[in-house]
Amino acid sequence: MAKREIATSASKMLMSRAMLRLLMMSGDPVAQLIARRPDTDPYLIYESIREKGDLVRGNIGAFATCDHELASVILRDSTRFGSFAVAKAKPIDTTVYDDRGERLIVPMDDSFLSMDPPDHTRLRRMVAPWFSPRAIRERTATIENMLDELFDDLAEQDQWDAVNDLAVRVPIRVISAFFGIGEEDYERFRRWGGIIGTSVDGIRTMRDLKTFRQMLIEMQDFFGELIERRRREPGDDLVSFMVQAEPEGEPLTWHDMIATCGVLLGAGFETTVNLIGNCVLTVLDHADIRKQLIDDPDLVPNAVEEVLRWDAPVQYLLRVTTQPVTLAGVDIPEDAPVFVVVGGANRDPKVFGDNAQDFDLHRKNSREHLTFGDGIHLCVGAGLARIEAAATLRVLLRRFPDLRLAEGAERRPTRVVRGMTSLPVRDGAIAAATT
Template identity: 30%
Template sequence: MEAAHLPPRFDPHDPGLHDDPYPVYARLREAGPLCRGGPAQWVVTRYDEVAALLSDPRLGAELPEAYHRLSAGPGPAGDFVQRIMLYKDRPAHVRLRRLMGQGFSPGAVRRLRGRIGELADGLLAPALEAGRMDAAEDLALPLPIMVVCELIGIPPGDRAEVRPRAFDLGRAIAASGDPAGREAADRAVVWLRDYIGGLLAERRVKPRDDLLSRLLSAQEGDDRLTAGEIVDNVVFLFFAGFETTTSLLGTGCAALLGHPGVLDRLRDDPGLVPTAVEEFLRHDAPIQSRVRLVREPVTVGGRTLRPGRMLLLLIGSANRDERRFPDPDRLDPARSPNPHVSFGGGPHFCLGAALARAEGEIVFTRLARRVADIAPAGPPVRSPGPLRAFTRLPVALRPA
């Protein structure tokens, strides 16, 4: 193939992607729905193609062992990522999701809403009194960790010890390939498996109203989850249950800073909060891409992709596709419909979507009610890695 006819190449290491990837995405979409990635990899840029491929049975989420070994290493972290629901295809994925879903149900999330509100109030009270906070360190980071600990049943006295291990585990999920990250992830997986296994043994003797106890009783006919399946997938849910929501809360607060009129609209019409949360998710998606493996030939943008090729589905680009979203770079808290793909799609649609939405709605409802004005109080600092999140987001607050 002549170079002049090759589609453009997506470079995930482009430094411009860290602060603002959207101009890069726009240029790629303009060239076509498909661009080149790394070796044996194609990258999908437009909404229609990304949305369809998320549900396409010719693609798989169960990636080759070599892929995980290359990214997470040959140790416990590499073993762990191959066992969790995220990287399973049917029938194993269907079975795990049905059984896990019994413990991670919408009803369980509804019962948590009151507690989420109490936790949010406790974090916001000192910020409102002081007139300032770091929206990342003081709100977006601690709240989701507290909530997922409540959901799983992790005792309050253990949470400070669990938290750093969950961050290290994220290095395995992020597939960074960094040697120091691999070692930290290996240690974290060993520690968290042992810790969650100990809690599970306690729940067998004395069940409680928490996720671990519900998973022990989850059943489909004669089928139950094994202890190993519960431990590994709860370890994964612990990380997944806070990391994406941390990103949503941080980018949502950043959106309020960059669009001052939005907070006024939410205060005047609290009913807009749920649609505003969906718009925060679309406008700056926490997870910018999903990886899939081509298992059967599939045609994208006039090219037939052979089995064995990797596809990188650019969620962040699809959510800004002008072919699907009018004026896509504009933040519109009343945008409807808003069929963003930030939670994925198809059989791997995010199991924790209801919890993330609940936390977003509760936090931004409280900010709209209690904050008259929010403004930057220092330079923001984006988190390293693939998630759209912040490590620092200083803000000044004027109570309502």
């Protein structure tokens, strides 16, 4: 990494952090949103934003909304609110270079996730069949069989970690199958996925920047070699499909394939890990809910939807205005970042009632949450994440009806992504038998 790049990045980090701290201390709602301590309750901040209005402007020139209707309008409006400029709106520029001075591909910035039409349409349409309802249904039995194998390994232990021994292993195996690779790459994928998920919060230290850069180099080399191998020896996997695909008559570029592989790994892994962890935490923390799900497993899908609403694994999304816009009586200039706080919109009492702050297993409209986004950028892997979480919860409660939370749970030190880094659990039946 060039010395000039390090110095520039360090300067930006210091200035940004200092400015945000000052604004946060002054009560600026947007600064509080993006600079809060990760161990504080975000939902209290969201309610303070809601009290200030449907759309709130911060002193850093950014806007935020916790209003469900307005959030949906913004996410669906791909004309006035674009994602192509997301990188410009980040507190820290994540542009990094390799040893030759060439820009590295950043999955969250360079894939269809952060593109607008027509490029977004072309690339998303290419991967969509792999996430169709039919394709997902065909994987359900495979996922449940894989879960039974995982639980066979855990059945003799009276205590284990529901994140590191379970939630991490489920999406890694599913994603590895997409790429047509085996168990030898699980740990590598697990490490990369965690770094990508953490980077969504912004690169805040020089150590973060170096770790992020090294991960990008490793990932680019790995997927580059995998792409070349699939060119020579195609198989029945997503990478082989991309190598041969010609959306709209044009083959995919090497850049597009690397970015697509990276974003499917990063987004598919991190979101699902935290969703599964949040599901296990919520269910085991509410004895009545656990009992209802054991008695009636058909309630599991709605439990997953309510977790997605009540404690979303992704707390806010970012959009940037492509032209001057007036919404909710507020004028927004062009190129202004707008934080769509889905964690707050998911608890909007105008949509979810006076008990919006409560977890309600029987809520009729839980699925109206905005955790997976809305409009053209609705998460392409939403259906798969739902299936993975529901299957995990269903098999977990069937195999371990006496599972309990143990001491030592730790929450992720991130703001955008919400989940657990560690969630120790213990089997009450084994514990009782040994006392």
